[in-house]
Amino acid sequence: MLNYIIRRVLYVIPIGLGVTVLVFALVHMSPGDPLSAVVPPDAPEEMVQDLRKAYGFDKPLPVQYVTWLGRVLVGDLGVSVARGREVVEELRIAVPNTFILAAGGTLLGFTLGAILGGIAGFFQGRWIDKLATSIAITGVSVPHYWLGLVLVIVFSVEMNVLPSIGMGPGGSTAWEWDAEHMRHLVLPVITLAVIPMGLITRTVRATVAEILNQEFVQALHAKGLFQRQVLLHIVRNAAPTTLAVMGLQLGYLLGGSILVETVFQWPGTGSLLNSAIFERDLPLLQGTILVLAMFFVLLNLLVDILQSAIDPRMSRR
């Protein structure tokens, strides 16, 4: 297993490099000069040339990439063009906010999904299974940004019981564990939880159904174990698959919360991406995408290692 873990950790290096190449390519794929956002269109040509030299845009792309990579490796993501602050500083504020949202969404989605999926798997074909499966397919089919809007309409516009936008009172951008911040968390977390809820319900249902069909469950019953003890075995067997799906979902929510953050004007990485795109703030765009992708790569690594620890068969793949 140790062998597997080492190989798996080492594999992060080429993937990480690939990610940096892709992110770098993305930004240089964008139309127009990377300077066009900073330099007014009527600036003298001489000044533009000087700036280009100062930023290193006059060098060939591979050279630019290596220079950029060198700076990234020491944690320098450049300065945001539109905000004039270090990209790292911006991310230091935004990443925890997105993490709170994503963690809340995963937790809620996982809990509901495990319960619904478990029930559906045990009572396959019964009405309660059909109900759970319908909820699950609705969960994966609903455009979550619209669901967020509907929740705002119901709970903020019509009933006026929950705040519709922001993270806390007075446009707060730093999370605090108080009642006001918690109230702001409710709607975005429900919105974000819907997709993982649907996916985890389906996964758990399929896994439980598959395990129930295996001979060892009959053997456990034959051995005279109580239903509760058999259940324990089933949970243990269903855990690795469920865990993997949950880990990936957390990653998807971290990187995919942009739509929900836009609906609720949540001050996280999604809002950062949004403004970076529309202000053509390339350093901010590049830095945010890179950091989010790296989180996802590391999360994948963690899931694989945890899975191989729970289920040794995994490492022999």
Added chain:
Amino acid sequence: MTTAPALDSKQQAAVDAAQVAVQSRGYWTTVGGRIRDDKVTMVCGLVVLLIVFSAVFADLIALADPYKASMLKRLAEIGAPGYPLGADEMGRDMMTRLLYGGRLSLFMGISPIVIAFVIGGTLGLVAGFLGGRVNMAIMRVMDVFYAFPSVLLAVAISGALGAGIGNAIVSLTLVFIPPITRVTESVTTQVRSLDYVEAARASGARSLTIIRVHILSNVLGPVFIYATSLISVSIILASGLSFLGLGTEPPEPEWGLMLNTLRQSIYVNPWVAALPGVMIFFTSLSFNLLSDGLRSAMDVRL
């Protein structure tokens, strides 16, 4: 060993379906019969047809001009005279715009899957059939794309390329090529190792012939079903890009963009603002159920 997640249940089902290589003669008859017996799938098929039909023939069905604004009718209530589903923030008839909106939403949602099916399918077939270094090269590049959550990848590419329908389709295509390639590669690898392929090779068939006659017919079905299961996500993402301002541009009617522009009006007329999302939801739900139904109808193991 990959950083990409293990195949999920949908992907695994696609791979499993290829295991039974020899299909009986009445296969399509059986599939047809199963679909006819499956009420949910039939209804969803009809709903999808209805949505596609009303989008294509929007000019004939719609009562009004989708671009004609009216100051007086701004945000008219649902059921206002002459405006069965109300009017949007510019006073344009909602029902008409919802009908027309299906054109772009469906086009932007489905075409990435079609393109990704062709490109990803080819890449996966090549990787799976040739194996070795070619497989390594193709699949490792896919792993890099897998290092991005799909929404992030779509937003990143669209954001870098700029707003526009074409750019949105390019970015969504790039999102769906890696998963389709992986499934095709898995299926192909599995089919390639079956005895009858070995027999064909032993009897002197050339690689291209083997791919065309023996492999393609068994790979196409499962990969097709897998691709249809992605349509619903693609429609949600395509409208999502427009919702962010990265897809369609005003004044074009498109469900995601309509949701975006009506968002400012939720305090005036909340339920009209929610309508475009209802369309996205029903479309994506129908495609999801239809694809589920197709999968179980085409499952050779049953």
